[in-house]
Amino acid sequence: MDYKEIIAKFADKPGGLIESYHALLKEFSYLPEEAIVEAAKVFKMSTAEAYGVATFYSMFSVKSRGKxxxxxxxxxxxxxxxxxxxxxxxxxxxxxxxxxxxxxxxxxxxxxxxxxxxxxxxxxxxxxxxxxxxxxxxxxxxxxxxx
Ligand code: FES
Incomplete structure (x- = not known):
């Protein structure tokens, strides 16, 4: 599943941003930059805000990680x-x-x-x-x- 499909699954859910980040993490082991930009669009916030959430929680990583x-x-x-x-x-x-x-x-x-x-x-x-x-x-x- 690609990152757009994953994020779309959570678009209408309360707390969907965090949920989608968890799902992305499961698939990719980290949050790719393009996925954060897409999440910002879907959850109607600035890229800086979406990036801020991604870097606030220690369980999320924005750095490429191994499988x-x-x-x-x-x-x-x-x-x-x-x-x-x-x-x-x-x-x-x-x-x-x-x-x-x-x-x-x-x-x-x-x-x-x-x-x-x-x-x-x-x-x-x-x-x-x-x-x-x-x-x-x-x-x-x-x-x-x-x-
Ligand atoms: S100190 Fe608790 S698991 Fe390591």
Whole structure:
């Protein structure tokens, strides 16, 4: 589905802009600039306002991201449990640093705040799906699941 079709689905709904951004995120992993311009037209606001909403919420990204967005919790309990080792393993496996995307457009690495799974730290999420009790040795298998 292209971005125009996605946005059109929410045109008449209350809160449609945010809903459409969520749907766009699901499809593209980020909010492409042309989609924000289209959303501004559909929801009858200025491009600056539509862009402002896109950049206000941390769950939206306007930067191109990989198909799989892997986020690691950097809050204290995960940090103490060894998140740094997991970060090092992910960076080594993918050959990129945190905040970067792989050249093939498959993976992006990001930090996140606590995702509410502190009972089993460290925690990473892959496109929002949590993986608990992660350690460096588990990283290759988790990445292999991302086809
Ligand atoms: S501190 Fe990492 S999930 Fe809560």
């Amino acid at each position: 799989y967005v892997i986020r690691i919790c950097e809050s204290a309990p995960c940090h103490i449990a060894g998140a740094a080792e997991v970060v090092a393993a992910m960076e080594k496996e993918l050959g990129i640093k945190m905040g970067e995307s792989t050249a093939d457009g498959r993976f992006t690495l990001e930090f996140t705040e606590c995702v509410g799974q502190c009972q089993a730290t460290p925690v990473i999420t892959v496109n929002g799906k949590p993986y608990l009790d992660v350690n460096a040795a588990k990283i290759p298998a988790i990445l292999a699941e991302c086809k």
